[in-house]
């Protein structure tokens with residue numbers, strides 16, 4: 001698609017804070033000092049549970065919410081005191097108002113024409129096709145479903161030609177199949193246009209699959225900022241490990257056992273797993289993190305964790321065994337390869353790649369390396 005694209009800009013948040021103050025209520029700190037340096041043209045996912053401050057952060061960047069402290073920079077320019085219209089930011093917020101008397105096509109073409117872009121009609125047609133909304137073009141906004149409105153809002157944000165694009169849950173109202181297709185198209189369009197983009201989501205698969213880098217947020221702070229690989233392979237703490245990954249990582253208590261140069265972790269009454277962790281004292285109680293995908297049936301001559309199968313689900317490509325380990329609270333889920341058929345009541349031994357056995361400090365939740 002050819003268009004005159006604004007030069008992509010970096011976006012920097014420095015110690016960004018937001019405290020909401022309402023009469024008769026305790027002040028509430030929703031964003032507690034965010035630092036993010038986003039490169040020109042990068043696609044960032046802001047991921048975190050409900051209420052962690054994602055929308056607040058976007059609204060501050062867009063200028064829809066005042067900043068309590070800190071800086072927002074686009075390129076070298078500090079923008080937090082500029083009105084929204086002067087920031088050169090496109091927003092695809094769900095509630096984004098469309099002009100009711102105009103058709104969707106006219107709504108979309110409006111901004112292009114105002115900027116004097118030639119071939120506005122064709123451009124609207126092409127982008128509508130790619131976002132699966134051609135059939136919506138002649139409709140009025142009032143007749144759109146929420147999923148349809150969402151695609152229109154996305155198209156409108158993309159067409160606006162901003163230096164920074166902010167999208168808050170842009171696909172939340174689409175059905176599963178369409179969501180996948182539009183997500184792929186969004187990624188391709190973002191590359192073509194080259195906008196520096198933040199996509200807010202609480203869907204970790206969406207974040208992992210879309211983003212160049214992702215920021216995992218919790219209660220107003222960024223717990224970790226990195227590529228999807230870094231976040232998945234090297235979670236900084238229990239929160240990130242627990243939030244990212246499907247099925248969820250197993251977290252259980254263990255005790256460090258040093259044997260010669262090797263570090264093992266004792267699990268339950270009889271189990272042992274070797275880990276690649278270097279910096280842990282013998283006897284230290286730890287929280288062990290083991291992804292179902294990183295656990296496997298132990299080889300005959302290999303140490304491991306004896307476990308009793310409580311449930312076995314066979315999905316053909318793989319199976320999921322939910323097992324119980326003597327002396328460990330809660331159950332552990334293990335992904336087994338195709339062709340393994342465990343049954344309830346089986347006693348099996350579980351092993352794992354040492355570099356995939358994570359240890360966390362039991363009190364702080366921080367990763368032990």
Ligand SMILES: Nc1ncnc2c1ncn2[C@@H]1O[C@H](COP(=O)(O)OP(=O)(O)OP(=O)(O)O)[C@@H](O)[C@H]1O
Nearest residue numbers: 020022028030049050051052053054055056057202
């Ligand atoms: N105008 C406001 N006044 C007071 N508190 C607010 C206001 N807006 C948001 N909050 C609070 O700030 C916190 C962060 O809200 P925010 O909308 O940023 O969360 P979020 O991460 O976008 O969540 P969700 O995934 O549910 O959209 C929440 O606890 C919310 O209740």
Ligand SMILES: [Mg+2]
Nearest residue numbers: 054055056168
């Ligand atoms: Mg939100």
